[in-house]
Amino acid sequence: MALFEAQKVHKRFGDHVVLEEINLDFEEHKLSGIMGPNGAGKTTCFNVLTGRYKPDRGRVVFDGIDITGKSPGAIAKMGISRSFQVMNVFDEYTALENVLLPVPEVRRRGLHLLYDLANDSESNDKAAQVLAKVGLAGKERALASDLSYGERRALEIGIALAAEPRILFLDEPTAGLGTEATAKLADMVTRIKEGITIVIIEHEMNFLFNLADVINVIQWGQVVAVGTPDELRANPWVQASNLGKLA
C-alpha cells in the first residue's frame, strides 16, 4: 500500500475546475515527481494534499489515515512537511533559528513559556545537522535575509526537513536557480532522499528525470501518465507533447 494517496480528489475555484478526480500514489522511501505545463494544477494539487485547500470531493490518505480537510498544522504534526515555490523563510531569524522552529522537540515545547531554547543542546544540534545536510554548514548565525538566493532555496528545504517528516513535498525547488545551483540542489536532494519519501513538483525536466523513481504527469487537472522516467520517455503522449522534448 502507498504511504500517501489522493483518491478521486476534485477541486474547483468558481467555474474553473483545477483538479478533476485525480488519483495519486506515493510509495514509501521513493522519490515521486509531478510534472506538467504551467496552469496544469500542480501547485493546487500540493496545496490540497498538504491541507492549504480543502478538496471539494475525494479523499487524501496518509499511512491509512484519512487526512482530508485537516488543517496544515494538524497535517504537519503527522509527519508531512512541505516547501514552497515562493520562498517562505523567516527573514529576521538566523539560518539556525529558521530550522530550529520545526524541530519536533521544539514544537512540543512551543508552549513552555519559560523554557530556555538557547541551552537546548539536543535541538540545536539537530538544527545544525539539518543545515549541514542542505549545504549551509557555517551559515548558522547568518540572517536568512543575508543569504544568497540559492542558499535561501536550500534553507527553504531545510525548514521542511527539520520537522523530521515521513513525507516531504517540495514545490518547484529549482525555481529561479541557475544551472550550477540546480546541480548542487540535485546533489542535496540525492543526499536527503535516504530513508524519506519525497514528492517534487518541478518544471526542470532534467532535474526530475534524473532524480525521480516515479513521475506523474498532470495536464488540465488530470493525471495523464504515470511511470518511471524511462517509461515516460517512451510514452507516446509525453513524446508528442512539449514535455517529451524537454525530457
Place this chain on the structure above:
Amino acid sequence: MERMISETSKWFTPQMLVAFAIFGTLPLWLEWVGLYSYIGLEVLIWVIFALGFNLLLGYTGLPSFGHGAFLGIGGYAMGWFQLNAVPNLWLGLLFAIFITALFGAAVALFVSHRRGIYFALLTLAFGQVFFFVASKWTTLTGGEDGMLNIKRLPADFGFVSFSLQDNYALYYFAFAMFVVTVLVLWRLVNSPFGKVIKAIKQNEMRVGFLGYNVYFFKWLVFTISCAVAGLAGGLFAMAQEGAYVQVMSLQWSGIIVLMTLIGGGFVSFWGALIGTVVFYLARDILGTFTDTWLLWYGLMFMVLVMFKPEGIAGMWQDGVKYLRRRRAAGTPPVVAEPARD
C-alpha cells in the same frame, strides 16, 4: 556546534540592569532635574502597559487599536474589588489581572483568526464597545465621573506592612512590579513560545505549516498582553485613586501604539520602554513651551515612520553596527560598545 543567540538565555542582561538602575534610582534625582514624583509613577505604570502591548505589536505583529480598554478594565476591576469585596492590595491586583485577562481571552476568540487591517479594526471596535459601556454603565463605573475613592492599600507581607500613600512608596511598589514584568516577559519572548510568536509576525502561513496552531498562539499572546494591561490598570487606579474612562478612549489606545512605534518596539524589547519615556518627556518638557506639544509629537512620529520606521531603538542599533564596522576596520571606537538588544 552553533547555538542560538546566547544572550537570550540570560536572566539578566546589561540593558536590563541599566533600566533597573535608572528606574530604581529615579526618586533620588527626579526632582533635581525639574520633574515631580507623580510623573515617575505614571511613566513606570505606562511602561508596564507598553511592555505588555509590545508583546502583541512588536513581537507578534498584531496591531491592537483598542488596548486602552484593557487598561481601563484593570482599573475598574481593582476598584470594584477593593470597594465591594475585600480591601486587600494583593487580591485586588490579582483580581484586576484575572478579570482583564478574561476579557482579553474573550475578545481574542474573535480576533485571533484575523490579521492585518481586519485584526486592527476588530480590536478598535471592541475597544469602542468597552469604552461606551464603561461610559454609560454609571452604577458600576461611575460613568464620566469615574470610579472614585480607590485607596492606595498597604503592601501587607504578614510580618510587615508598608504604606503606599506616598507617591514614592507607591513608585517603589510599581518598580517591583516592573522588575517582575520585565523578567517574566524577557524569558517569555526568548522561550520557544516567543520564537513562535516572532515567526508568526514574519510569516503566519508558514508557521501553520510547521505544525503550530497559529490561532491558539495568537489567542494566548493577546490574553497575556491583556493580563499585563490589567496589572498596569490596577496600579494606575491606585496611582490616580480612581478609575476613569478616558484611558479607554480611542485616543489613548492610539497613543500606546505611537509610544511603542516611536521607541522601536518592532526591533527591540526595550523599544516600548523608550517610547513611553519619550512620550512623557515630550508632554512635560515640550508642554511647558507650547500647548500644541501633541502636534510636535505627531510630527516626530511622521518623520520617524518616513525615515526610520524601526524607531529610536533602531537608530541605536544602527549606531552600534556602525561602531562595530569601524572597530572591524581598525579604527578605535569612540564609546564602549553596547550589547545587541
